[in-house]
Amino acid sequence: MKRLPFLSSALFLLLGFGPLACGSEGGPSDQAGSGGDASPGVGGDVATGGVSENTGGAPAGSGGLTSSGGSAAGGASSGDGGTSTGGALTPSGGAPGTGGGDTAAGGGDTAAGGGDTAAGGDGPVDTCDPNLRKANRDATRSAITGLFIDKNPAAIDQYWADPYLQHNPIAQSGVATFKSLMSSLVTSQSFSYTLHRTLADCELSVVLGTYSQTGVIFDMFRVEDGKLIEHWDSDSGQASGVMPMPSGDVPHDETANSAESELVVRGFIETVLIGGDRDAAADYLGSGYFDHRSGAAVGPDSIFPHLESITYEKIHHLIADGNYVFVLSEGKRSGAGYGFYDLFRIEDGKIVERWDSRRQVPNSTTSGLPIF
Numbered sequence: 001m002k003r004l005p006f007l008s009s010a011l012f013l014l015l016g017f018g019p020l021a022c023g024s025e026g027g028p029s030d031q032a033g034s035g036g037d038a039s040p041g042v043g044g045d046v047a048t049g050g051v052s053e054n055t056g057g058a059p060a061g062s063g064g065l066t067s068s069g070g071s072a073a074g075g076a077s078s079g080d081g082g083t084s085t086g087g088a089l090t091p092s093g094g095a096p097g098t099g100g101g102d103t104a105a106g107g108g109d110t111a112a113g114g115g116d117t118a119a120g121g122d123g124p125v126d127t128c129d130p131n132l133r134k135a136n137r138d139a140t141r142s143a144i145t146g147l148f149i150d151k152n153p154a155a156i157d158q159y160w161a162d163p164y165l166q167h168n169p170i171a172q173s174g175v176a177t178f179k180s181l182m183s184s185l186v187t188s189q190s191f192s193y194t195l196h197r198t199l200a201d202c203e204l205s206v207v208l209g210t211y212s213q214t215g216v217i218f219d220m221f222r223v224e225d226g227k228l229i230e231h232w233d234s235d236s237g238q239a240s241g242v243m244p245m246p247s248g249d250v251p252h253d254e255t256a257n258s259a260e261s262e263l264v265v266r267g268f269i270e271t272v273l274i275g276g277d278r279d280a281a282a283d284y285l286g287s288g289y290f291d292h293r294s295g296a297a298v299g300p301d302s303i304f305p306h307l308e309s310i311t312y313e314k315i316h317h318l319i320a321d322g323n324y325v326f327v328l329s330e331g332k333r334s335g336a337g338y339g340f341y342d343l344f345r346i347e348d349g350k351i352v353e354r355w356d357s358r359r360q361v362p363n364s365t366t367s368g369l370p371i372f
Helices: 130-149 154-159 175-186 258-274 278-284 300-307
Strands: 160-166 193-201 204-211 215-224 227-233 285-291 310-321 324-333 336-347 350-360
Touching: 130 154, 130 175, 130 193, 130 204, 130 215, 130 227, 154 160, 154 175, 160 175, 193 310, 193 324, 204 310, 215 324, 215 350, 258 278, 258 310, 258 324, 258 336, 258 350, 278 285, 278 300, 285 300, 310 336
Parallel strands: 160 227, 285 350
Antiparallel strands: 193 204, 204 215, 215 227, 310 324, 324 336, 336 350
């Protein structure tokens, strides 16, 4: 990151987490240190941190800064309302638009989570255009690879666009601010990044990566016309491990039914995590469920020790892409407001693996936008 006096410690809060567990996308994964927020642009509050991915790795700044203070016009919903899903289905198979909430994009209601069930009961239909999903997944991966792994600041001109709304607490919105910060950060010899996973669901995308100094971070973006225009991220030093589960890393299966994966995860969060029905956990979690927050514990009950001081209250964003689903939720931890960032892997209709991180809700943000 830039060694700006006022950002030197704050930035290392913007980027990162602690160790998560997932092999790198196409290559081995580095484990970055926990650290504080990395560079306010992307990847945590601090931009240093290094993660490499076979597709290249994104520098810490990529988590996406928001345009200065601007309103979330076109951006994701503020903590008020419904869920934003890139384009999935309605759990009940109802009409699109239900189950989702306001989307920020442009302000109107989105069919977040909206989607129809296939006529004849063949299962939920994925309402996200597969070509759009692939295009936004590829654009996000290329942006992160170009800026953070190839360390090329010119990638910002190619893949970022205003208003670049920033939901990172210490980052200011706008591409110019982001480029000013990232240009010196990513070219530093001490900076490195490993990209572990890239997912997309219509206009939303998310990357899981490790920054050299801030650790594992989830960076979520809103993509429009191939450009990253909005960014959210988890905090540094707050992630679960990124190493694969004992059986090894499981690749992203883009052909798996994203709508079915969403139904499973949405049902689990709404019924078990929000609704508190722990007896229903086995309906959603596989017998070999592995929770990276709980270490070596295996099985549906392994998630509960992590939840003793945590309550989930609502889903804000959900990205279902094949056999992986990412969710940004709001809740409380030991009585304080928190954002929870969860990545689930689905197999045979059950959740079999989970990675997570979190960020405490701040009293205020530099951009004026909420962290959700």
